[in-house]
Amino acid sequence: xxxxxxxxxLGTPDAPTTPAVRRYLRQFLNDPRVIDIHPIGRWLLLNLxxxxxxxxxxxxxxxxxxxKDHGSPLLHYGLEVRDKLAQRVSSDIKVVLGMRYGNPxxxxxxxxxxxxxxxxxxxxxxxPQYSSAATGSAIAETMRIVQGAWDIPDVFFHSDFHAxxxxxxxxxxxSKPHIENFKPDHLLFSYHGLPERHVQxxxxxxxxxxxxxxxxxxxxxxxxxxxxxxxxASTEAIAKMLDLEAAEYSVSFQSRLGRTPWIKPYTxxxxxxxxxxxxxxxxxxxxxxxxDCLETVEEIGIRTKAQWLELxxxxxxxxxxxxxxxVWIDGLTRILxxxxxxxxxx
Numbered sequence: 001x002x003x004x005x006x007x008x009x010l011g012t013p014d015a016p017t018t019p020a021v022r023r024y025l026r027q028f029l030n031d032p033r034v035i036d037i038h039p040i041g042r043w044l045l046l047n048l049x050x051x052x053x054x055x056x057x058x059x060x061x062x063x064x065x066x067x068k069d070h071g072s073p074l075l076h077y078g079l080e081v082r083d084k085l086a087q088r089v090s091s092d093i094k095v096v097l098g099m100r101y102g103n104p105x106x107x108x109x110x111x112x113x114x115x116x117x118x119x120x121x122x123x124x125x126x127x128p129q130y131s132s133a134a135t136g137s138a139i140a141e142t143m144r145i146v147q148g149a150w151d152i153p154d155v156f157f158h159s160d161f162h163a164x165x166x167x168x169x170x171x172x173x174x175s176k177p178h179i180e181n182f183k184p185d186h187l188l189f190s191y192h193g194l195p196e197r198h199v200q201x202x203x204x205x206x207x208x209x210x211x212x213x214x215x216x217x218x219x220x221x222x223x224x225x226x227x228x229x230x231x232x233a234s235t236e237a238i239a240k241m242l243d244l245e246a247a248e249y250s251v252s253f254q255s256r257l258g259r260t261p262w263i264k265p266y267t268x269x270x271x272x273x274x275x276x277x278x279x280x281x282x283x284x285x286x287x288x289x290x291x292d293c294l295e296t297v298e299e300i301g302i303r304t305k306a307q308w309l310e311l312x313x314x315x316x317x318x319x320x321x322x323x324x325x326x327v328w329i330d331g332l333t334r335i336l337x338x339x340x341x342x343x344x345x346x
Contacts, residue, residue: 003093004118004153005336006109007082008125008138009291011101012072016062022055028101033137036198058294065297075099077291078126080324081332088333094118100138107145113153120154122336126290128167129230130160131194132202158335162230163219163237166331171234171287172241173327175319179242182317184283186248186274189238190304191231191288192295193253193262202226212263215251228263234287250274254286254304255295267300268307275311282308285319290328292321 013024029035029050035042062072070076078097086095094116098109113121125138139157146155161167179187196212204222216229223229235251252270256262274282284304286296301318308316322328 002118004113004121005095006123007097009078011099012074016066018056018059021059024102034133061298074293077323084329106141122156124158129162129227130225131227162234166334168237170328170331171238178319184281186279188284189235189251190254190267190286193256196261199228280314282316290322
């Protein structure tokens with residue numbers, strides 16, 4: 001019997017051009033798990049406000065990070081991870097990559113597994129912390145496609161790995177040399193943001209733990225799927241591996257869009273606060289991403305660094321994501337081994 005592994009990431013436009021970005025954003029932002037408002041309101045917002053103006057601006061941002069040989073970093077690293085992982089597992093396992101939006105699609109990846117006669121599939125969305133907008137959407141799309149098959153294989157889903165020792169260890173190993181060489185005054189953990197209502201939807205109404213203020217409570221049954229709580233849990237685990245004291249690091253959230261409240265504190269508003277406290281050399285790490293992408297390379301690496309220098313900061317470094325580092329391939333193998341069919345992995 002043949003087995004399959006489907007790795008899923010968010011996606012990228014096919015080219016750093018306005019038309020390509022418009023196609024990508026139309027698919028991305030039309031997802032009801034991403035913009036979770038009434039369909040009519042979402043259509044009006046998308047077609048009258050976002051798509052007429054945002055694609056040109058986003059295309060310029062993509063051009064700033066686009067490699068002439070490899071294209072989008074997210075896709076480049078995704079393919080490299082796929083190929084490296086395929087070399088680690090046994091020969092009767094096929095590894096494929098699918099993007100929730102754009103190409104290669106989840107549907108095309110599943111067709112590869114079907115063509116290879118894979119009768120058991122592990123699905124691993126490459127989002128360390130669970131969110132309905134990313135993880136939930138990727139799993140829902142996979143289930144939608146799989147259920148259309150006449151013969152439905154065994155399918156096993158990974159909902160998150162925010163505190164898995166393999167993930168935490170990989171982040172710490174990749175980060176440590178950069179931090180030791182730079183010797184920052186402070187380490188800022190900047191996670192991709194979400195609208196507050198997304199977090200509140202994941203809060204158990206019987207416990208009502210979520211107040212969206214300060215560090216989150218320890219994860220339990222009531223906040224099992226709370227993205228914000230998982231971000232804080234990842235932070236604490238990584239900080240412990242890096243031997244950081246509480247005053248040496250903090251948490252913030254980036255990439256907010258629109259006027260609706262997003263989870264706080266906001267990265268761009270935290271920077272002036274850190275400067276006022278005397279921080280001059282700042283290191284920034286983004287553990288909600290396993291591969292460098294628009295949000296890490298352009299938003300943080302270019303715009304956030306420019307903001308820090310304008311404030312008077314001496315320097316800011318961006319700790320690279322896990323990308324296709326061998327320690328991360330080792331970590332992925334461990335995560336996949338512990339879910340199902342452990343004996344099948346080499």
